Amino acid sequence: MTALLASGRDADVYALDDRRVLRRYRRGGDVTAEAAIMRYVSDHGFPVPRIYAAEGADLVMERLDGPTMMGALGDGTLDMRSGATVLADLLERLHKVRVRAATDPGTRILHLDLHPENVIMTEGGPVVIDWRNSCEGPPELDVAMTALIIATVAVLPGHQFNNHAELFLDTLMSCTRDNPLSQLEAAVHRRTADPNVTADEKAHLLEGKLLVTTAARARF
Known part of the structure; x- marks a missing residue:
C-alpha cells in the first residue's frame, strides 16, 4: 500500500499502483458475496470497477x-x-439485469446505496462503487432507498446540498418508472438498522420519508 486515497463510513481505500486500489473494511468482514454480485452485473454490461482479487x-x-x-x-x-x-x-x-434462477420473475439485483457519493464520473461514463449492501429483491426497494437517502440530505440541517437535494429528488422521481411508495417503509427500516447511518441522519428519516411520499405522489 502506498497511499490512503479515501476513507468511507466503514472502509478505507489505498492506492496499490496506477491501475489498482485496495478497499479494506475496518471492522473486518467477507467481501466474497459483494465481489460475486459485482462480477455478475459487470458480465451483464453494468458499469462497476474491475475486480482483481477478493478475500476476507x-x-x-x-x-x-x-x-x-x-x-x-x-x-x-x-x-x-x-x-x-x-x-x-x-x-x-x-x-434490467435478471437474477439467475429467481423464483419471482420480478426479482432483480439491488444496490441499496446508490447515491451521488457512490458514482464515479469517469471519462468513459459513470461507474458505480460500494456494493456492500447489494442483494436481490424488487426494484422499487432500490428506488425507495436512493430516494430516501437524497430526501434525508434535503432535510438535514447544515448539509452542503440540502438546498438542492429536493430538486434532485423531484427530477429522480420524474425519470424513474418504479414507484417507490410500496417499499418506502422497508427502506426506512433498513436505514434505521444500518450501523453506518449516523444518529443525525436517523433522526431525520421520517421527514425524508414524507418528502419522498410527496415527490412520488406527484409523479405516480
Missing part, C-alpha cells in the same frame, strides 16, 4: 479516474437535474 475484508479493484458525482455536483461540472437523470438511468439499467 479486502477487495482489490480497478483504480478509477474522475470525481464522484457528489464532487461534480459540488464544483458545478454537473448540474442537479443532469445528475439525477444519470442516477435514474443507472437504477433502470441495473434493474
